Each structure stands twice: as structure tokens, then as C-alpha cells.
Amino acid sequence: MTDAYAKPELRDLVRNFTRKEIVPHLGDWERAGEVPRSLHRKAAEIGLLGIGFPEEVGGEGGDLTDTIVVTEEIIQSGGSSGLIAALFTHGIALPHIIGSGNAELIDRFVRPTLRGELIGCLAITEPDGGSDVAGIRTTAKADGDQYTVNGSKTFITSGARADFATTAVRTEDGVRLLVVPAGFTVTRTLEKMGWHCSDTAELSFVDVRVPRSHDVGGIQTLLAHFAAERISLAVQCYATAQRCLDLTLAWVRDRHTFGRPLASRQVVKHRLAEMARQVDVARTYVRHTARRVASGERLVTEVAMAKNTAVAACDHVVDQAVQLHGGLGYLRDAEVERHYRDARIMGIGGGTTEIMNEIIAKQLGV
Numbered sequence: 001m002t003d004a005y006a007k008p009e010l011r012d013l014v015r016n017f018t019r020k021e022i023v024p025h026l027g028d029w030e031r032a033g034e035v036p037r038s039l040h041r042k043a044a045e046i047g048l049l050g051i052g053f054p055e056e057v058g059g060e061g062g063d064l065t066d067t068i069v070v071t072e073e074i075i076q077s078g079g080s081s082g083l084i085a086a087l088f089t090h091g092i093a094l095p096h097i098i099g100s101g102n103a104e105l106i107d108r109f110v111r112p113t114l115r116g117e118l119i120g121c122l123a124i125t126e127p128d129g130g131s132d133v134a135g136i137r138t139t140a141k142a143d144g145d146q147y148t149v150n151g152s153k154t155f156i157t158s159g160a161r162a163d164f165a166t167t168a169v170r171t172e173d174g175v176r177l178l179v180v181p182a183g184f185t186v187t188r189t190l191e192k193m194g195w196h197c198s199d200t201a202e203l204s205f206v207d208v209r210v211p212r213s214h215d216v217g218g219i220q221t222l223l224a225h226f227a228a229e230r231i232s233l234a235v236q237c238y239a240t241a242q243r244c245l246d247l248t249l250a251w252v253r254d255r256h257t258f259g260r261p262l263a264s265r266q267v268v269k270h271r272l273a274e275m276a277r278q279v280d281v282a283r284t285y286v287r288h289t290a291r292r293v294a295s296g297e298r299l300v301t302e303v304a305m306a307k308n309t310a311v312a313a314c315d316h317v318v319d320q321a322v323q324l325h326g327g328l329g330y331l332r333d334a335e336v337e338r339h340y341r342d343a344r345i346m347g348i349g350g351g352t353t354e355i356m357n358e359i360i361a362k363q364l365g366v
């Protein structure tokens, strides 16, 4: 059977880019709280931003399996899930616009974003709650060929840098998604436990006028695109776990205590075996589910299971990696320390572990 995830040329491209353009600067970006716009342009120049997007809208073609390889390789080469959240926010901001087929919006927002010239974000969550997407309170009142938008959004990835926000609003016709190009205000940039290089913002909309032609779909459109986001987070989970396992393997071979390498202790070996088992199970199930999604199946329950499986594996492995690194694992200098903090968002963002379980339980009929 051919391996749909081998893609050696793509892996080489991403690995070289990550080692040259990301790893040497990641520490600075973590301290700065954001990645520079120049990184978007550089990534676009080698075609990285367009992977998984159709050529007709300025993308490079390919599907979910290609974007998965990009994610795996960035993390495996020393990048991070926070970096992916910041650089690939368009992965959640653009699909609804593309799906609408609106040529004007595609020319104005999609193409320049894939060229690395614009930054978009997806603004769903509100201060009153994120899990209950149907309960959105930001309003868009129709007035001729315009909407007037009022409300606020929070926890918005790349919101502080965004040139436009694909925004969930409540209209007379229920929840809709509008592309809001300007006029919203960044009220606060939020400080977080992890994902430090990814800016996260609170946005305010006060009488923001948006053409009605910027409506790109309703709640079904919104829900349909959750699968790709959840798969992406699940991939970040097992890739982070694999990276932490590899870093830990190198460390336990090198580190001696009581005259012997840590790796020679049975208790350490068994911990590594359990870490490896959890990574492999997560990767196998997530990749399998992703291939089904890429081939056009509309999966909801399996995607929820994939996300929860990968989150649990990641939580376990990053914790064990820090533990096996000892005091070093607690220091900012250790890569596993960053992964440990970054990993904590995975069971919260893109639908929490509890909400994934709600989806699974519904399928069970309870």
C-alpha cells in the first residue's frame, strides 16, 4: 500500500524552510508575542501558504494530507503548534470565503492572503461563551445593501494582526458568517500560558458597516469547516508528542545518573514505550480519519474521536517528556517546556474535549 503521507519532496521543502526561517527566530517571536508579516511573505514565496488550497483561487493545490505533512514537518523540525496557529490562521479564515464562490471576495481576500500580503482571522468565540456556537450575540442588522455589526469577540488567533475577520454574527436569518475587512477594534491582546508567538485578541465591533455581499454562509457552512480545523489540531497534537518523544529519547541516552544512562533503567524504558504507543495510535487514527475527510466523507463523530485521542496522547507525552528531562524540563531553555505549555490549548481550542464527547455521545444515542 502506498503511503499517502510520504511526500518526501514536500517534507524536504518544509524542513529546510523551518530550519532556516523559523527555528533561529522562534525564541524572539515567543518573546515578541507575534510572528512578523515578513514570515508570511517568505512562506508564500515557496508556496507554503497555498498548500491545500485550489489553484483557481491562488493556491498550490493538494488536499488535507498535504497540509498534514506541512504541520508534521514544521513541528518535527523544531517549530511549534503556536507557530502553526499564527502562520496558518488562514486555514480557518479562508475556506468559507472560497466555499462561497464569490469571485470579488476571493480576489480581494483569498489571493492576497495566500501571497502573504494579508492576514485573516476567524472570529467566532465571544466573551459570553465559545462552545455554544448557536448562542452567538454579535448582531448584524440589515440596512439596504449593508449590514451594521455590533458586538465583541474574544480569544481570536491572529486577531491583533488581522486585516480582515471572517466573523460569526446573528442576523434576522440566523447565524451567518461575514467577512469584515476593517472598522473593528483590537481592544486587547491577551497574554497566555502558551502559544506565545501567536497573537490572540479581543475584538470590538461598534456600528461596523459591512456590504451584504460579504455574507459567505450560514451555520451549516461554519460547522462544515470545523472538521479540517479539528484534524489540524489533532495533527499538531501527535506531531508535538512525537517531537517530545524524540527529544526525550536523545536525552535519556545522554543523561547519566548513578553511573548509568537513564535509558538503561527499566522504568524509563517502559515510560518511553508507553509514550511511543500513544503517539503511534494517535497518528494512525488521525491520519486514517483525515484521509477519509480528504476523500470527501463528511465525518463528525470520527473527527471528534480523533481530536480527543490525539489530545490525550499529547497531554500524556509532553508531561512525561518534562518529567524525564528533570529540572531542565522546567526551564525556558528546554524545547519540551514550550511544547508542554503549548499543548494545553489543544483540549480547549477548536471545540473542547467535553464538546467532542457531546458529539460522540449524540452518535451513541445518549
Ligand SMILES: Cc1cc2nc3c(=O)[nH]c(=O)nc-3n(C[C@H](O)[C@H](O)[C@H](O)COP(=O)(O)OP(=O)(O)OC[C@H]3O[C@@H](n4cnc5c(N)ncnc54)[C@H](O)[C@@H]3O)c2cc1C
Pocket (backbone or CB within 6 Å): 121, 122, 123, 124, 125, 128, 129, 130, 131, 132, 154, 155, 156, 157, 158, 192, 195, 200, 345, 348, 349, 350, 351, 352, 353, 354, 355, 358
Ligand atoms: C489560544 C486560543 C486561541 C483561540 N483561537 C480562536 C479563534 O481563532 N477563533 C475563535 O473563534 N475562537 C478561538 N478560541 C476560542 C476557543 O475556541 C474557545 O475557548 C473554546 O471553544 C471554548 O469556549 P469558551 O472558552 O467560551 O469555554 P466555555 O464554552 O465557557 O466552556 C467552559 C468549560 O465548560 C465546558 N462545557 C461547555 N459546555 C459544556 C457542556 N454542554 N457539557 C459539558 N461541558 C461543557 C467546556 O468544555 C469547558 O471545559 C481560542 C482560544 C484560545 C485559548
